[in-house]
Amino acid sequence: MNPVKFCLPLLLLFAQCHSGNENNIKDEKPKVEKPKEPIEIKYSAFSIKKGRGDSIKKYYTPQQFSIILALNRIDSAHINSPDTLIIPDNFEAELIQYSPFPVSLSFLSEVKKIIFFSYSSQSFAVYNSGVLVHWGPTNMGSKKHPTPTGIYYANWKAEETKSSFDDEWILKWNVNLDNKEGVGWHQYTLPGFPASHSCLRLLEADAKFLYDWVDEWKLVDKENIETNGTPTVIFGAYPFGKPKPWLALLQNAHILDINEDLLKKEVAPFLADIKHWEQKRDSVNAAK
Secondary structure, X not given: OXXXXXXXXXXXXXXXXXXXXXXXXXXXXOOOOOOOXXXXXXXEEEEOOOOHHHHHHHOOXXXXXXXXXXXXXXXXXXXXXXXXXXXXXXXXXXXXXXXOOOOEOHHHOOOOEEEEEXXXXXXXXXXXXXXXXXXXXXEOEOOOOXXXXXXXXXXXXXXXXXXXXXXXXXXXXXXXXXXXXXXXXXXXXXXXXXXXOOOEEEOXXXXXXXHHHOOOOEEEEOOEEEEOOOEEEEEOXXXXXXXXXXXXXXXXXXXXXXXXXXXXXXXXXXXXXHHHHHHHHHHHHHHO
């Protein structure tokens, strides 16, 4: 992807929303720990009756409750929204070990940072040098306003900004991916299904993590990019009109597993571009 020119109004939008933090890009290879291995899990169904969703808090620790929320792609405010919650039989692991994404990707061992968003599983994953370091739930674009798939690079970010579609929508921990269309990720309500106006909704803790972790773009001036930010690959399709995909975990605990070959296929057309921009970022940082 070559540097492109942006029209002045778009860059004015960027200037209004930009957080001003341009010194967060690191040129060293991120330090990563040995990946956490997945665990064998079985799931049971918890039927939601009027107000019953709140009652499960009595039986689980805050950490266990956060795992339940992540597995059901909801936030705590929507605990009563689904008809059925899936509950794991094993709470002895960390949240990262419940991830549908692989613990490591050998073909990305030389890529310092990359993010994946899966439409089909409504989840995201963060990799440092090919090692899974974080994952979580997301609620992506609705059927009427789908999230575009493909590769994007993080542009600007802001701790809080207003939506370009509706100024009553307050977006916290916002990271922009498409400066023209206003697509990005941020904290917002998670009802448990793709419900956004094309953006990628996150739980607040996940939005904060990504906000701190992601590298922004750098600009030569108001119209030209010097280097792109962290690559983000959005892929897959959601089965609108059918049962939520994670409910199938009740019959098959591995039904949502995303294998390395699939991710390699998604990244392959962009891998040279990803490495180009990473080298460019390193060069720019070294020069400064």
